[in-house]
Amino acid sequence: MKVDSRKGRRRGSETSATRTALIDAAEQLICEEGYPAVSARRLASKAGLKPQLVHYYFRTMDDLFVAVVRRGGDRSLEHLVKALASSQPLRAVWNAGNDPRATTLSVEFLALANHRKAIRAEVKRYAEQMRMVQAAALTRQLQEHGADLGVTPYTAVVLTVAAANLLFMESALGISLGHEDTQAFIERSLQKIESNVPPSKSAETSPALPLGTANSRSPGPVKVARRRGPKAVR
Amino acid sequence: MKVDSRKGRRRGSETSATRTALIDAAEQLICEEGYPAVSARRLASKAGLKPQLVHYYFRTMDDLFVAVVRRGGDRSLEHLVKALASSQPLRAVWNAGNDPRATTLSVEFLALANHRKAIRAEVKRYAEQMRMVQAAALTRQLQEHGADLGVTPYTAVVLTVAAANLLFMESALGISLGHEDTQAFIERSLQKIESNVPPSKSAETSPALPLGTANSRSPGPVKVARRRGPKAVR
DNA sequence: GTCTATAGCCCGATAGAC
DNA sequence: GTCTATCGGGCTATAGAC
Numbered sequence: 001m002k003v004d005s006r007k008g009r010r011r012g013s014e015t016s017a018t019r020t021a022l023i024d025a026a027e028q029l030i031c032e033e034g035y036p037a038v039s040a041r042r043l044a045s046k047a048g049l050k051p052q053l054v055h056y057y058f059r060t061m062d063d064l065f066v067a068v069v070r071r072g073g074d075r076s077l078e079h080l081v082k083a084l085a086s087s088q089p090l091r092a093v094w095n096a097g098n099d100p101r102a103t104t105l106s107v108e109f110l111a112l113a114n115h116r117k118a119i120r121a122e123v124k125r126y127a128e129q130m131r132m133v134q135a136a137a138l139t140r141q142l143q144e145h146g147a148d149l150g151v152t153p154y155t156a157v158v159l160t161v162a163a164a165n166l167l168f169m170e171s172a173l174g175i176s177l178g179h180e181d182t183q184a185f186i187e188r189s190l191q192k193i194e195s196n197v198p199p200s201k202s203a204e205t206s207p208a209l210p211l212g213t214a215n216s217r218s219p220g221p222v223k224v225a226r227r228r229g230p231k232a233v234r
Numbered sequence: 235m236k237v238d239s240r241k242g243r244r245r246g247s248e249t250s251a252t253r254t255a256l257i258d259a260a261e262q263l264i265c266e267e268g269y270p271a272v273s274a275r276r277l278a279s280k281a282g283l284k285p286q287l288v289h290y291y292f293r294t295m296d297d298l299f300v301a302v303v304r305r306g307g308d309r310s311l312e313h314l315v316k317a318l319a320s321s322q323p324l325r326a327v328w329n330a331g332n333d334p335r336a337t338t339l340s341v342e343f344l345a346l347a348n349h350r351k352a353i354r355a356e357v358k359r360y361a362e363q364m365r366m367v368q369a370a371a372l373t374r375q376l377q378e379h380g381a382d383l384g385v386t387p388y389t390a391v392v393l394t395v396a397a398a399n400l401l402f403m404e405s406a407l408g409i410s411l412g413h414e415d416t417q418a419f420i421e422r423s424l425q426k427i428e429s430n431v432p433p434s435k436s437a438e439t440s441p442a443l444p445l446g447t448a449n450s451r452s453p454g455p456v457k458v459a460r461r462r463g464p465k466a467v468r
Numbered sequence: 469g470t471c472t473a474t475a476g477c478c479c480g481a482t483a484g485a486c
Numbered sequence: 487g488t489c490t491a492t493c494g495g496g497c498t499a500t501a502g503a504c
Contacts, residue, residue, distance in 0.1 A: 158397070178389065185385050
């Protein structure tokens with residue numbers, strides 16, 4: 001396993017304001033016109049810089065994309081952790097799907113990830129971290145109240161995320177067929193859970209979501225780990 | 235409203251074998267390398283043709299993409315209708331998410347749709363047709379048996395599609411966290427439904443999925459309509 | 469840290485001959 | 487229906503001066 005540490009050229013520091021401006025411009029360009037619109041020239045012109053600066057800070061355009069994914073992922077993860085702490089976990093998971101910018105970005109990243117290894121690895125890492133954090137928060141809440149949803153915390157999280165994603169992505173395309181019914185159902189389910197498992201009291205035993213029978217394994221406590229393994233792809 | 239009927243140049247017929255070969259090559263290229271890899275030159279070289287033929291059959295590259303979406307959409311819709319007729323509707327919906335080629339294509343189309351009006355319209359149209367067909371099949375089956383899922387058919391369809399999409403797309407990225415639990419839950423739910431609402435008998439009254447209370451509105455019978463409205467974007 | 473200059477390639481789209 | 491030729495542009499990435 002090679003570490004890819006060729007240093008052929010000087011490269012700018014990771015803390016540079018110019019570098020940040022380039023990442024900002026890239027994120028905006030991706031949202032507005034899609035990732036293929038991100039070229040050194042367009043990026044520079046949007047940021048009011050010379051095109052060659054892009055390659056001073058990023059060896060390749062893929063390195064730039066990786067930086068954009070990381071900053072977006074870190075930001076979303078941060079928001080998620082805050083939301084999980086300040087409201088009912090499942091509702092936080094449901095609401096997290098409501099950020100238009102994040103949704104647009106994640107569709108772009110998904111398409112990128114399908115064909116670019118380095119980006120796939122980043123996307124995977126963030127998706128897994130988010131899921132772990134969500135499942136851990138839900139597990140903790142259920143344990144505090146001795147409650148049981150009738151499904152594992154992971155199942156509840158996966159289904160909630162899946163529904164939130166589909167509904168939000170579709171509505172961005174102007175699709176709304178079946179959305180009302182589904183939103184109403186999820187709202188009812190969340191309210192039922194919240195009335196059975198209130199934010200900070202104890203003991204309730206009846207399943208809040210009688211979805212079936214399940215062996216509710218717990219994901220256990222989770223720390224949000226800072227990047228591990230091969231430190232970077234750049 | 236203009237019909238965009240400029241005919242500045244001769245354009246090839248829609249039934250040409252060469253045209254089909256170009257659509258084939260485009261679809262393959264999109265799957266393998268993503269939609270930005272589709273250029274007239276690369277397309278032609280993959281199909282063993284001259285690049286200028288692309289513009290003989292398609293005025294712009296966007297017209298080509300629209301054609302690819304339409305062919306893929308028609309094909310998926312056709313498969314779906316067959317599957318809905320030959321097995322339990324919800325299971326057919328669940329299984330329909332299992333085609334890797336279709337999944338890859340739809341991520342690409344989604345990214346394209348985010349930034350290109352003509353493609354967004356096509357994607358929307360197919361998504362709505364599929365949902366209508368699915369909900370109609372489920373409604374019909376429930377009526378035949380006088381059964382009730384506890385949620386509207388649209389809700390059941392939306393949730394099933396959402397879960398299938400998320401699980402399949404994630405597994406394409408190598409993500410599997412929480413998948414086992416969720417798949418097992420869905421399998422149990424489908425089996426429960428199928429035992430309460432068998433493929434072709436009558437009368438069962440107990441809700442198969444006790445998911446909550448619902449006013450099960452029916453989508454009514456649905457025909458798969460051939461393209462309506464502005465006939466084409468080309 | 470930012471600049472000029474440049475190599476070498478790919479792009480969409482059209483015109484008009486055959 | 488397919489070809490040759492071509493316009494006018496954009497692209498990544500590097501080298502080396504300031």
